[in-house]
Amino acid sequence: MQIITDPKEFQSVCWSWRGQGLTSALVPTMGFLHAGHISLFTWARANAEKVAASIFVNPTQFGPNEDLDRYPRDPEGDAAKAREAGVDVLFLPEPGAMYPEGFATTVSVAGLTEGLCGASRPGHFDGVATVVAKLLLLAMPTTAVFGQKDWQQLAVIRRMVRDLDIPVAIEGRPIFRESDGLAMSSRNVYLSPQDRALAPHVQKGLQAARAWKAQGVTSARELTQRLTAYYKDAIPTARPDYVACVHPETLAPLEDASGPALMAVALFFPGARLIDNLLLD
Structure with missing residues (x-):
C-alpha cells in the first residue's frame, strides 16, 4: 500500500x-x-x-x-x-x-x-x-x-x-453495528462505561418505532412522541438533539408515515453526541 x-x-x-x-x-x-x-x-x-x-x-x-x-x-x-x-x-x-x-x-x-x-x-x-x-x-x-x-x-x-x-x-x-446493536462510531470511545451500557437503546428505540408502524401507527407525530418518551425512560443520562420522522430522499418532515419513512435521531450523552437512523419499512 x-x-x-x-x-x-x-x-x-x-x-x-x-x-x-x-x-x-x-x-x-x-x-x-x-x-x-x-x-x-x-x-x-x-x-x-x-x-x-x-x-x-x-x-x-x-x-x-x-x-x-x-x-x-x-x-x-x-x-x-x-x-x-x-x-x-x-x-x-x-x-x-x-x-x-x-x-x-x-x-x-x-x-x-x-x-x-x-x-x-x-x-x-x-x-x-x-x-x-x-x-x-x-x-x-x-x-x-x-x-x-x-x-x-x-x-x-x-x-x-x-x-x-x-x-x-x-x-x-448499511450501518455496521456492535453485537448489542450500537452503531459503530469513532466517537463511541468517549462514552463512560455506564453510558456505553445504555447506548444500545438508541437502536432499540428505532426498532420499537418500526414495530409501532407495523402495528398500524402511521402518524409521524405519534411515532416521534413515543420514541422520545422511550429515550427519556431508557436513557435518562442522554438528551435528544432531535427525534424526527422524515422522507428518506428529501429529508422533509412527514405527517403521514404510511409510505417510505426514515426515523433519524441524535442524542447528546455526557461524553458524545450519537446519531442513528432506521427505515421504518
Whole structure:
C-alpha cells in the first residue's frame, strides 16, 4: 500500500488509474478506523480494481465548540488496518495541504442541510460538501463509498454529485453495528462505561418505532412522541438533539408515515453526541 500526503501526488496516481481504464473506489474517512470502515474497504475491494482511502479530520465541518482537537486519531494503526483490508493508496493530507493560504471556496447544498444535524450544527454540511468535492476531484473514482449511519450526509453528497455533474457513483453501505446493536462510531470511545451500557437503546428505540408502524401507527407525530418518551425512560443520562420522522430522499418532515419513512435521531450523552437512523419499512 502506498501512503501519500500531497494532494497533487494523490491526484496523479488516481488519475493514472482512470487513464488506464481501471475502475476505482474511494472511501473517505476521518480515521480511527473500526469494523464499519473496514466493511467499506471490503466492499470497495470486491467491486473495483483499485481502492483509494483517505483519512482527514476535516476542520471545516467542526463547529467552534465541537471536538476537533480531541477527535480520536491513530494514523499508524489506521494504516495497518487499511493495508490489511487491501487498500492500494492511503491519502493522509494535512489541513494546510487541503486548505492552503487564500482558500476561499465553499460548496453548499441547500434544503437537505437545513434540518436534522444541520439545524444544530450550522455550517457542518458546507464543510462536508466542500471536502468531499475536493476528494472526488482529486481521486476521480468510479465509485465513492460511504456508510449510511449519517444518512443526511449521504443524501447531501448524492445531491451535490448530481447537481454538479461529478462523474462518480455514490454507494451507501448499511450501518455496521456492535453485537448489542450500537452503531459503530469513532466517537463511541468517549462514552463512560455506564453510558456505553445504555447506548444500545438508541437502536432499540428505532426498532420499537418500526414495530409501532407495523402495528398500524402511521402518524409521524405519534411515532416521534413515543420514541422520545422511550429515550427519556431508557436513557435518562442522554438528551435528544432531535427525534424526527422524515422522507428518506428529501429529508422533509412527514405527517403521514404510511409510505417510505426514515426515523433519524441524535442524542447528546455526557461524553458524545450519537446519531442513528432506521427505515421504518
